[in-house]
Amino acid sequence: MKRRFLLLVLLAGMTLPARAQSGVDVTKLLANTKTFIFDNNKNTVKGYIYAILEEQTACCGSDRIYLEVKIDPSGYVLKVSSLTGKNDCFKQAAADIVKNIRWDASDFRGPKSVYFEIKPEIECVEGRDNGYVALEIFNNEKLNPAGMQVAGGDPQPANPVTPPATEPEPATPQPNPVASQPEPQTQPEPEPQQIASAEPEPSRGQPEPEPMPQPTTPRPQTTRPQTTGVPGFMPTRPVTNPQAAPDAEIEEARRRAEAERIAREEEIRKLREEMQRLREQEEKQREARLAEERRRQEEAQQEQAENMVAQASEGG
Structure with a gap:
């Protein structure tokens, strides 16, 4: 209970x-x-x-x-x-x-x-x-x-x-039938066909159309240079007169000439300075050689005097 x-x-x-x-x-x-x-x-x-x-x-x-x-x-x-x-x-x-x-x-x-x-x-x-x-x-x-x-x-x-999935029943193997080979079939040969003409024949009783005139293109005309009448003479390019040149071109030529002159003078100045430097260097080297020779001569004379004094002291 x-x-x-x-x-x-x-x-x-x-x-x-x-x-x-x-x-x-x-x-x-x-x-x-x-x-x-x-x-x-x-x-x-x-x-x-x-x-x-x-x-x-x-x-x-x-x-x-x-x-x-x-x-x-x-x-x-x-x-x-x-x-x-x-x-x-x-x-x-x-x-x-x-x-x-x-x-x-x-x-x-x-x-x-x-x-x-x-x-x-x-x-x-x-x-x-x-x-x-x-x-x-x-x-x-x-x-x-x-x-x-x-x-x-x-x-x-x-x-x-969703219904539960059921396993499929195994299929019973069946013998594969032997496939029969088809008999070769003969195809009939195609009959030759007449090739139609690409251009239709003009119908009788109708006049043929006249051809349309084609426009003509005018040919360009070439102008020959005029000669002086002398055979074998061809005109040459005109010679430019320097006096007829514009003032701007004359001024440009003068400026270029002035620039070239200044450049040449600068080169000459540099060459002169280089030559002067070389002369001074050679002068210094020559003076050094002379000083060395004088020093050697003085040493030789001093040595000779010392020898003479020594010989005199030995003879006395």
Whole structure:
């Protein structure tokens, strides 16, 4: 008896939060796409999903499901996809529940997807066999009660479930038929065709058109130079008279001549300076040689005098 009482208390403690969430009126409240809290600031989207799963489905067990919810700018859900999860009952029922939630899409410029994870956990007791029964869609203007789209193209199933992939049966090998070689076909030789003349024959009874006269281009006339009447004499270029030259040319010639004269005088001056330097250098060298010769002569004379004095002292 005590065990049953404790079990009932435990079950009540687990289901009370979920049942409290089921009192949410989704026809009047909007859910925030970032915080996943309804605009009454009391209930959460996940708590509402857990409560409906507990009250209105036969799903049980535990699972982790990552949901992708595509929302219209009006706030209604267009599509719900389960990206993860193993329990099909939880995945399909959660999709039905989310389609009845309207979202605050005031900042949307077009359809947009939001993502969040739910972790349902319900004990598998008598009457819970994970048998999925579709829930009614009652709060969505974009979907009909069966969960199919009513606007924007052909209706699509609300909760598409991918059937398990079946392995294909191995194909029975069949013998390859021997391909028969086709018999060579003889093509008939083409009949020679008459080559049509490129120019059509003039029809009889019609006069031939007269050829159009072509315009003639006048030939340029060459003018021969005039001669003086003397045979073998050709005119030469006129000789320019220097006196008839413009004043500017005369002034330019004078300036060039003056520049050349100054340049020659500068060269002569440099040559004279170089010659003077060489003379002075030679004079210094000559004086040095003379001084050296005088020094040697004086040393020789002094040595000779010393020898004579020495000889005189020895003879006395």
